[in-house]
Amino acid sequence: MSDTPRQVLQSIFGYPDFRGHQEDIINHSLSGRDALVLMPTGGGKSLCYQIPALCMEGTTVVISPLIALMQNQVDALQALEIPSAALNSNCPPEEQAQIFSALKEGRIKLLYIAPERLSAPGFIDFLTTLNISLFAIDEAHCVSHWGHDFRPEYLKLEQLKERFPRVPRLALTATADERTEKDIIQRLGLQYGAVFRSSFDRPNIAYYVSSKSNPMTQLVGFIKSKHSGEAGIVYCMSRKRVETITAKLCELGFDALPYHAGLTSTERSRNQSHFLKEEGVIMVATIAFGMGIDKPNVRFVAHLDLPKNMEAYYQETGRAGRDGLPANVWMIYGQQDIVRTRMLLSENPSYEQRIQDLQKFDALLGYCEELTCRRQILLSYFNEHSEPCGNCDNCLTPPDIQDVTTDVQLALSGIYRTGQRFGAGHIINVLIGNESDKVVECGHDQLPLFSKGKHRSRSEWQLIIRSLLARNLIHQDLEGYGALSLKEECRPYLKGEVKFSIRIEDKKSGKARVSPKILENGDDQKLFDELKRVRLELAREADVPPYIIFFDRTLLEMVHKKPDTVSALSNISGIGATKQEKYGPQFLEAIGNFIAKQTVD
Structure with missing residues (x-):
């Protein structure tokens, strides 16, 4: 040419x-x-x-x-x-x-x-x-x-x-x-x-990370309050979990579909096609889904389990808001997520690869535990500097940061004094003074530190222990009873030589800020919805995803400019000569009819 x-x-x-x-x-x-x-x-x-x-x-x-x-x-x-x-x-x-x-x-x-x-x-x-x-x-x-x-x-x-x-x-x-x-x-x-x-920054995406308590309740609350009727992706670690979450979402009236390697290729293809070609579909998936998915109007990506590294997290969250319009990415994680992923990565037979994988996972945990701007941490991983973004949970609602150095010493001492053979539940029982059968049977109610931690709730101690795991200061053996043990790296913390700060009150779980409304004007929203309806009809006739016709950004520009001639369409981004001729008349008619109806009303 x-x-x-x-x-x-x-x-x-x-x-x-x-x-x-x-x-x-x-x-x-x-x-x-x-x-x-x-x-x-x-x-x-x-x-x-x-x-x-x-x-x-x-x-x-x-x-x-x-x-x-x-x-x-x-x-x-x-x-x-x-x-x-x-x-x-x-x-x-x-x-x-x-x-x-x-x-x-x-x-x-x-x-x-x-x-x-x-x-x-x-x-x-x-x-x-x-x-x-x-x-x-x-x-x-x-x-x-x-x-x-x-x-x-x-x-x-x-x-x-x-x-x-x-x-x-x-x-x-x-x-x-x-x-x-x-x-x-x-x-x-x-x-x-x-x-x-190019810059790795996606300024239209808001980042949120919370502690995991009741995953299903947290997820449903997030979707209902922030993304009702919008397309999204929910990532889970296992096939079984994908199926369970999908079934529960469907029971609650969501249009949700599963995607994982255990499905047949026909099932995966059918579910993916429905996700791409219809509006407001939620795909619940393992990491088997997503690479190369071009759907531009995915308004949220949620992680119910931790990815394995920052690259995977960045790529998976990057499937939200590809059209440049506001989107949310939301993740919850807990103590078992950390332990299971570390154990999985430790099984790699290659020593060099195993060390590399664990280091990358620790970088992701550092991002999760971060008390300052998340975007700064994310971009710094890719060697890029950023000012505080104002569009992540820590920037929008600065966390209540507390120095818990003394409590960390107490938790580490509890693990050591009980013989490094017990799980988190037992350690917390000792710290808060709960005379459970096992605590009494083991004589741990006689330890000097018994009940020394009763000033904190069980959930607060769980958060502290999770933070110790996240910062790789203690180890948990998933085989048997999940016994906690000390790592050499904890020594300066045990001695109080290094300060340990933490977000104690984790009240933001599932409370992502509402993304800015794309359209504030009610009539503009109605016209936008009408243009989406026309687009969906054309897409179904052609058996292609709606965004193949026009992106949401193009429809929004039509709403704002309200073109009334075919030539006026050429001034709207995303409408080349071919689409102008092929689809222009249908959208001009829809805009004209809407304006006429508004005038009569």
């Missing part, structure tokens, strides 16, 4: 200008050079390879790990009448034959494949017969052993440099710490390419 990147952006995609490093990345690829792109979820990574694909002769090959991502992007491109296709295991033989034929004839601009496809007999040789303009490697952190989602098949991508030495490669990821970034560059042979780093 002879159009410039800016012309393609405006005429086809309908956006007035580039964001961040997009234009620099595109021009870099057009010059035939490699690059690594680190850009947050929702930052516009896909345009960084889609626009070069339309500006160059030949076919751009996009390597993506999930079928869902491929199909989402192919649907969106085809809605813009851009020749594109996905080769994956879901394609029947007839469709695959048609795609291969179209590739030979040069009729496909973007081809999406899984990394496994490159290992298929003869496929690389077939690609060498085509005019390949660019390789885009999405979710590039999967190539690194240090990344949070390593996939062995990604290691085979290094052959692209040898087989296609003149074709530029663009590696993209939303989550990579410094070690993972270096590993991506080395394994893919990008040493002579450029690195484009």
Whole structure:
């Protein structure tokens, strides 16, 4: 094509200008050079390879790990009448034959494949017969052993440099710490390419972390008060927990669906399709769900169990508010979460990997226990500085911070004096002076520290013990009775040489602040709802997700500007020439009818 990147952006995609490093990345690829792109979820990574694909002769090959991502992007491109296709295991033989034929004839601009496809007999040789303009490697952190989602098949991508030495490669990821970034560059042979780093900050997302007490009650309270009727994702650690939470949400009238590896591929595909194509659906899932999901109007992400590291947390929470509109991410955690995850990570046979995993988990726990701005801690993990954000629980409602150094000494002494053979419940009974059968039987009611902690409630002692576990000062053995024992790191705290502060009154559980209303005016809200209804009807007719028609941001701009002609639609972000012609009349009619009705009323 002879159009410039800016012309393609405006005429086809309908956006007035580039964001961040997009234009620099595109021009870099057009010059035939490699690059690594680190850009947050929702930052516009896909345009960084889609626009070069339309500006160059030949076919751009996009390597993506999930079928869902491929199909989402192919649907969106085809809605813009851009020749594109996905080769994956879901394609029947007839469709695959048609795609291969179209590739030979040069009729496909973007081809999406899984990394496994490159290992298929003869496929690389077939690609060498085509005019390949660019390789885009999405979710590039999967190539690194240090990344949070390593996939062995990604290691085979290094052959692209040898087989296609003149074709530029663009590696993209939303989550990579410094070690993972270096590993991506080395394994893919990008040493002579450029690195484009965008800010990891997602200012539209509000972050909340609370203690776990009654998970189901907390979750329902959060959803009902803040996100009634809105789409969201709830992450759980186990398949059984996913099924249980889904069933309870459905009993309460929510449109909720499960997603985990124990379901058949047909069930997973059906549930995912419903989530993408309908409004207000809640997906309850393990981490098996989400990578590459493009649904832009997910208004909340909730974690009922701890992720394994900050990268996973960042990527999973990044699925909220991809459209840039306000969204909440909310997480609750407790003592057992910490112990179970540490035990799971400790089972890795590789010593180096095990240490790395535990260090990353400790960084996540530090974020959870943080008493100051959460966004500062999150961004600092990715080597980025931030001022206090004003949009997290600690900024919005500063916690009541108390020095509990003396109580920590008492708790550590309780663990030691009882022989480091008992669980938290027993230790707390001793501290608060509860003469339980076991306490009396063991003679622990005769210890000097018996009842020395009665000034605190059981829940406060549970919080202190959880904090000791989170800061890796004590160990809990999950086998047997969950015995607590001291770690060497606790010594300066036991001696009172280091202060220990904590949030004692954890009253914010489930009380995330209401996200700012997208529309304050009641009539504007009614028009927005009407435009969403029109969009849903068109999406169902085309059997595509509603956002393929228009993003919520585009509908909101229609509400504010109320265009009355087809040409006026061209001034609204997200409406290119194709969509203007295809969908413009239906939305103009809806706006006109609404205004006419308001005038009569």
